[in-house]
Amino acid sequence: MEMPVDRVQQVGDVAEIMLGYVEKRKTHQGERPRTVPTSTYLDKDQFNAEIELIFKRAPLMLAFTAELPNPGDYKAMEAVGLPVLINRDKAGKVRAFLNVCPHRGAPVAEGKGNCPRFTCKYHAWTFGADGKLIGIAEPSTFGDVDKSELGLRELPCEERAGMIFVCLAPNGPMNLDRHFRGFLDDFDALDFAHWTYLGSRTIEGANWKIAFDGYLEGYHFKSLHPETIFPRTPSNTMHYEGFGPNIRIGFPQHSIAEQLRDVPRDQWGTRENYGYDFVRIFFPNVSIFIAPEITQVAQLFPGPTPDRNRTVLNYLRRDPIRDEADREAVETAMNFFRDVTYQEDYVIGLEIQKGLESGAHDNLVFGRNERGNQFFHEWLNWYLEDDPSRPEPVM
Incomplete structure (x- = not known):
């Protein structure tokens, strides 16, 4: 699928900026360094507020079209401690x-699979793909109940650009256009809906x-990555664009x-991965x-305690x-990327956690060159203040 002309031009302009960064040894700069309290990463009350005010309100990318391509496909998962079931009904609608x-x-x-209905393993109550209660085991002895009021609790859900977004609050907001501000056009241009999910x-x-x-950043x-990332990508050379609370980070090669x-x-905007790369950030918890x-898509889920996260790569x-040889090569590649992500990034993160818990410093500081981190924490605080009338952060 060809990219729209205006998008090619926009990305080409970013490529030109990144070329200038490499030639002049510069990077994107914010106004000034900014501090973040160490307690941001430790405080249990803030952790709980993040769950309630961010993870249960913002649309979360929980699955891919490529994971549930056929009617009857389903995926059961845990998201922020909540058990979630996503499925595609016989009409093709995702719920x-x-x-x-x-x-x-x-x-x-449980797990993943394909079935026309769901049966609880405890007492064999059965539910349709639309979540409605179909049958109660041995109804004559159970007594009269209103089946229409005993369906599964549905969550707001929308499929867009090859991804499935869910709001974890049953009556929560789901406005993808407002949340992403055109950012999902990138994935339409990439024809992401027709990709293959590998695992x-x-x-x-x-x-x-x-x-x-x-x-x-x-x-x-x-x-930290002298042998894996640095041979391809210069250090401290980034370009940031904001799409609402989301970020497209440009990394020139x-x-x-x-x-x-x-x-x-006029074709520079078509050269992603050939001269420059992007990391696409979905607020609050996805890096692509x-x-x-x-392609690696990291979903970060807080918990189960404030000092831990579970990341699905x-x-x-x-x-x-x-063929089978290709499958083996894919499995090897997935293991390699997992190992690099864990050993080079997550291990030092665990060391940072210990460092912050020591009480050595009251604040951390993000430099002018770490504008993406500043922007993320500004949006984090915007959500936590829970005041929609407050001006939104801008990149």
Whole structure:
């Protein structure tokens, strides 16, 4: 699928900016360094507020179209401690529910699969793909109940640009256009809905914001990733764009001048991964790195305690699996990316957690060059203040 002309021009303008950064050894700059209280990463009350005011209000990207391509496909998962069931009904519509039987609270589905209805393993109550209660086991002895009031609790859910977004509050807001401000057009342009879902890996780390901070800057590439990222991407060379609370981070490659030299200027916006890369950030908890070989989508879930997070690393690519040898190569690649993410980023995050818990410093400081981190924490605070009339942060 070809990208719209205006988007090619917009990305091309960013490529030109990044080329200038490399040639002049510069990077995107905020107005000034900004501090964040150490308690942001430690305080239990703030952790609870983040769950209630952010993770249960913002639309969360919980699944991919490629995971549930067919009617009857479903996925049961945990998100921020809540059991969630996502499925595609026979008409092709995607729905989401709390995976909790209204009879006695047991889950009605586990793992992934395909089925026309869901049956609770505890007492065999059965529910349709629309969440409605179909049947009660041995109804003659159970007594009269109103089945229409005993369906699964549905969650706001919308499928867009190859991804499935869910609000974890049953009556919560779901306005993807307002939340993403055109950012999802990137994924429409990439034809993301028709990619292949390869699998996932799960890792655990420190407070979710300690882990997420690492996805928001390249200031650490040379020191922390000297053999994996730095050979491709210069350290401390980033460009930030805000789409509401979401961020597109541009990372030029060392070879950007060489890669773009013979490409017409009006086509620079079509050269992602060939001279420059993007990391796309969905507020509050998703980081996406798209590459030709394999794409990694990290979903960070807070908890179960303030000092820990669970991160699901999802892997996709444009082409389907060709054969068994290809599958083995994909599994090896997924393990490699998981190991690098954990060993190079999450291990130091756990060390940072200990450092903050020591009480050594009251605040952390994000430099002018770490504008993405500043912006993320500004939006975090905007949500926590719970005052929609307050001006929104701008990049």
